[in-house]
Amino acid sequence: MMKGLGGFGDMAKMMKAAKEMQDKMGQMQADLEKLTVTGESGAGLVKATCTAKGELTALDIDPSIFQPSEKEVVEDLILAAIKDAQRRAQDKMQSEMGRITQDLGLPADMKFPF
Incomplete structure (x- = not known):
């Protein structure tokens, strides 16, 4: 606590921590847009790629499955x-959220609004 400021020193520390958390969350959001994951089905015959935020970015379908009778x-x-x-x-x-909360010293099970 800062001398002469009473409880305001703690408040300044909390505000600094909140700003740091906000900055890290903003960076994480930007990073999640760049990270991609690929899901697959049919032993790899169909692959879907999306960002870590869930936006579908690519679909790869093996041509061997294109048979009119197999549409469904x-x-x-x-x-x-x-x-x-x-x-x-x-x-x-x-x-990624768990990593950030851990870095900030927050509870691992803390949920965020997004």
Whole structure:
């Protein structure tokens, strides 16, 4: 605590910590837009790539599955790959959030509003 300021020294320390947390969260948000994860289905026949924030950025489909009689199977594989990529994105985001909370000395299970 700063001499002569009473409780204001603690407040200044809290404000500094809040600013540091805000800066780190902003950087993490920017980093999550650059990180990508890939989900797959059908033993790799369909791959979906998305950012760690969950935005789909690419879809790779092996041409061997393009058979008119298999339309529903292909659709299911595409959906499964996208869902896998989104799940991996969510896991990556939670991992990054946990790393930041740990760096800031906050509880590991602390939840943020995004």
